[in-house]
Amino acid sequence: MYDAVIIGTGPAGLSAAINLKLHEKSFVWFGSAGYSDKVGKSEKIANYPGLGLISGNELNQRFFEHAREMGLESTDKKVTNVMPMDDYLMVLADNEVYETKTLLLATGVLTAKSYEGEDELLGRGVSYCATCDGFLYKGKTIAVFCGAPRYEHEVEYLAGIAEKVYLSAGYPDCKLDLPNVEKITPIKAVRGGMKASQIELHGGTVIDIDGLFILRNAVAPGTLVPGIETDGPHIVVNRRQETNIPGIYAAGDCTGRPYQIAKAVGEGNIAAHEMLEYMAKGK
Amino acid sequence: MYDAVIIGTGPAGLSAAINLKLHEKSFVWFGSAGYSDKVGKSEKIANYPGLGLISGNELNQRFFEHAREMGLESTDKKVTNVMPMDDYLMVLADNEVYETKTLLLATGVLTAKSYEGEDELLGRGVSYCATCDGFLYKGKTIAVFCGAPRYEHEVEYLAGIAEKVYLSAGYPDCKLDLPNVEKITPIKAVRGGMKASQIELHGGTVIDIDGLFILRNAVAPGTLVPGIETDGPHIVVNRRQETNIPGIYAAGDCTGRPYQIAKAVGEGNIAAHEMLEYMAKGK
Secondary structure, eight states: OEEEEEEOOSHHHHHHHHHHHHTTOOEEEESOTTOOHHHHHOSEEOOSTTSOSEEHHHHHHHHHHHHHHTTOOOBOOOEEEEEEOSSSEEEEETTEEEEEEEEEEOOOOOOSOOOBTHHHHBTTTEESOHHHHGGGGTTOEEEEEEOSGGGHHHHHHHHTTSSEEEEEESSSOOOOOOTTEEEOOOEEEEEESSSEEEEEETTSOEEEOSEEEEEOSOOOHHHHSTTOOEETTEEOOOTTOBOSSTTEEEOSGGGOSOOOHHHHHHHHHHHHHHHHHHHHTTO | OEEEEEEOOSHHHHHHHHHHHHTTOOEEEESOTTOOHHHHHOSEEOOSTTSOSEEHHHHHHHHHHHHHHTTOOOBOOOEEEEEEOSSSEEEEETTEEEEEEEEEEOOOOOOSOOOBTHHHHBTTTEESOHHHHGGGGTTOEEEEEEOSGGGHHHHHHHHHHSSEEEEEESSSOOOOOOTTEEEOOOEEEEEESSSEEEEEETTSOEEEOSEEEEEOSOOOHHHHSTTOOEETTEEOOOTTOBOSSTTEEEOSGGGOSOOOHHHHHHHHHHHHHHHHHHHHTTO
């Protein structure tokens, strides 16, 4: 049983991880090893107090350095599900189970809208996790949305299993070049009855598929944690960063605007302190 | 009419000031030119993301540098009163009046308790402002509590007016050495009928005085802003950092625990964004 699980390696997740580490708690930190894509892509940041005018890339480096100095390590296993149990939480990541007393959602905000049909067909031919579900598509035809370069190795993994991969990249200059991977224009919808069987592209083209993998930076919180209270794309929290589920906290962009680094580190700090209190109560 | 007034030059006030400046708003920033005494006195800070392990003094220097880079200037005039008017706010500092659309209280938390009798006798022989009320004590006997070295010039100012000054310093090694200034042990209470007339020291000594000046880092928020909702020493705010008074926001330690720099910069950032929205509504 871990003291905590943190999902997200952006500024909010980092801020919380630093504080839990200083308090010598046991926790697993899920997220990209490159820390925040969003921070890294910011051209210039002028309003993170103490660092003057700094490039997003440099700030990301500093975050990374700070984590390294403190001996923090993250895992890029993909959390697919969180289940609240009676007095602890179960977290599923790449088909492994983690038990924890507390959980912090620092998952960022999903700026892209879901595809039509995505929510309905999730788990029925639509998957967010290549390593979890890839084996189901041996020799089959699949479509993949690849939201960031760091998911390209997952696309390669899928291309090694499936016979044919239709690839929609969510960024310019996707370098992937494999004989059985065909690039397509943006996906509009996924359709099917019991199982996903077709995607429709913007422009109207329809392609028959056996499955659709959606590899995005962030997952809608309601999909990740069934029963969590949301307001549009945001998780509802109070001033203590508590969600409606005991033991589950949220911080950073996923809790709402302003989408700012200073806000994220502040909320991560508050959440960590509240999680420490929750643990101390012996829950 | 200013767009904003910020009270406090700690991390919360700085964070807000940076954001208002980036949005080219007109504002007055009240506080110590040395920025945060509290940050500066921290031996080591490990949990301000991006800066690793850093001394409080160095972090304060970085805050100061950031402010300088952005052309931010603060004034050390002392705000003594805030009065909400119909659709703007009036701020009184060193007997000057400032009109503003919005106000941020980033005043820190008053860890010292008030003296017995202080609240009752405020304005009747008890003053928080040497430059405002000093002239009333020409040739008289006063007591002064000096809470930090940066108030020493105010004590000197008072010593130039009053005939006799009893000085209680809130820190070790107070260097003030003037012929008419006598150092005393900590003050316990101030007493009087219509006006303050005596102080009592811890230990029981009683001294007759004509007035008492209390020069502290922070003032109880309810004293500064009559009618503001508080919870013990804290100002009550919601997730948008709004207080119960329209146009008045609060951020940092003054809104409650955890007393953390990351939390303070986060709340200052949120408050500034909310203030911008409030201004945009043409209020």
